Amino acid sequence: MAEDVLSREELPIAREDDVVFVRRRVRAIASEQKLDSFATAAVTTATSELTRNVWVHARGGTAVIEQIREGARVGMRVTFRDSGPGIADVERVLRGGFSTARSMGLGLSGSRRLVDALTVESEVGKGTTVTFVKWKAF
Amino acid sequence: MSAIPILRLGHVLLVNVNVELDDEIATRMQNDVLLAIERWEAEGLVIDISGLEVVDSYVARILAETGQMTKLMGTRCVVCGMRPEVAATLTRMGYQMSGVMTALNLADGLSLLGYKLERV
Numbered sequence: 001m002a003e004d005v006l007s008r009e010e011l012p013i014a015r016e017d018d019v020v021f022v023r024r025r026v027r028a029i030a031s032e033q034k035l036d037s038f039a040t041a042a043v044t045t046a047t048s049e050l051t052r053n054v055w056v057h058a059r060g061g062t063a064v065i066e067q068i069r070e071g072a073r074v075g076m077r078v079t080f081r082d083s084g085p086g087i088a089d090v091e092r093v094l095r096g097g098f099s100t101a102r103s104m105g106l107g108l109s110g111s112r113r114l115v116d117a118l119t120v121e122s123e124v125g126k127g128t129t130v131t132f133v134k135w136k137a138f
Numbered sequence: 139m140s141a142i143p144i145l146r147l148g149h150v151l152l153v154n155v156n157v158e159l160d161d162e163i164a165t166r167m168q169n170d171v172l173l174a175i176e177r178w179e180a181e182g183l184v185i186d187i188s189g190l191e192v193v194d195s196y197v198a199r200i201l202a203e204t205g206q207m208t209k210l211m212g213t214r215c216v217v218c219g220m221r222p223e224v225a226a227t228l229t230r231m232g233y234q235m236s237g238v239m240t241a242l243n244l245a246d247g248l249s250l251l252g253y254k255l256e257r258v
Contacts (some may be wrong), residue, residue: 020160023192041192041223048247050196052161096232106195110231 006067006074013054013061013080022063023047026078029065033074035136043076046111046118047105050080053107054094058084058127068133072096083127090120091103142167144174149181150251152244156189164200171204175213183208186244188219198233205228205238217238218247 007029011022026047047063054061061082066078077108096109108130111121112118115132122128142163151174153167171183184195185201187193193201201217208215218241228235241247245255 016161020158024158027192038226039225042230043226044192045194045227048192048196052194052196106231106233110195110233113230113232116226 003068003070006069008064008066011063011065013063013082015053016055019048019051019055022051022065026065026076027066030076033067033076033080033136035076035134039045039134039137042114046114046132046134047078049107049111050078050132053130054080054082054084058082061127073135073138075133077131077133079115079129081127081129082123085124086118086124087122087126088124090122094120141170144170146178146180147248148253149179150248150253151175151178151180151183151203152186153183154186154189158192159190159197159200160235161196164197168200168204168207172207172211175208175211180213182239182253183213183215184217184244184247184251185217186219187224188221188243190223190224193224193228195228195231195233198228198235202235202238205235208232209237216247216250216253216256219243 012018013022013024023044027040027044030043051063061080064079066077068075094112095106096106111132115134118132120130142153142155153171175183205215216239220240239250241250248255
């Protein structure tokens with residue numbers, strides 16, 4: 001991975017309101033990067049889903065929003081980190097239709113369909129880190 | 139935290155969602171709408187979401203559920219004005235808002251319920 005990080009900000013996910021706050025920041029940065037309106041809606045919605053996951057499953061964590069550049073292309077990378085219960089079967093969750101709490105089970109699988117790359121690292125009892133990347137279309 | 143106003147237009151209730159919905163506001167809106175339907179014996183409900191730039195799966199589920207709940211009560215519900223970006227995002231996520239009538243805009247939503255808006 002040879003991306004340059006152009007900017008980085010870390011936001012807490014400590015209250016339900018932070019779902020709205022974090023996605024607003026992602027939206028603002030997406031428009032700063034001049035992502036088109038569909039890509040902006042995609043990253044904003046994915047952020048909403050993933051921030052809510054952190055809040056619902058772990059009751060707290062952080063979101064790190066980065067503007068990145070790789071060669072000629074620029075994009076956003078957002079990382080959601082929590083110290084919650086972790087996910088036992090990541091593959092199954094990513095396939096979708098799987099839900100433990102009050103969600104549609106679309107949080108991870110749906111978000112993955114909205115971005116260019118989404119990775120999940122999770123250890124049961126330790127926590128979960130979800131990272132997505134969305135590149136700006138030329 | 140402010141509630142979303144519910145307007146009466148004849149026998150139809152009109153909800154214009156023009157604030158960003160967090161979980162609490164969305165749930166409260168759902169309850170308020172159901173109570174208003176009972177109170178005013180509304181024949182229809184139109185939820186205008188043209189002001190929403192983001193509809194995640196939680197809010198989409200609240201809207202779909204509201205449609206199902208109003209149907210159980212014997213009233214029809216139309217969700218209108220969904221923005222192109224929202225429609226594309228929900229569909230790409232794999233979300234189906236099944237069971238809810240949708241309309242392009244408020245006028246079409248009202249006419250689906252049998253009310254015509256005409257130029258005077």
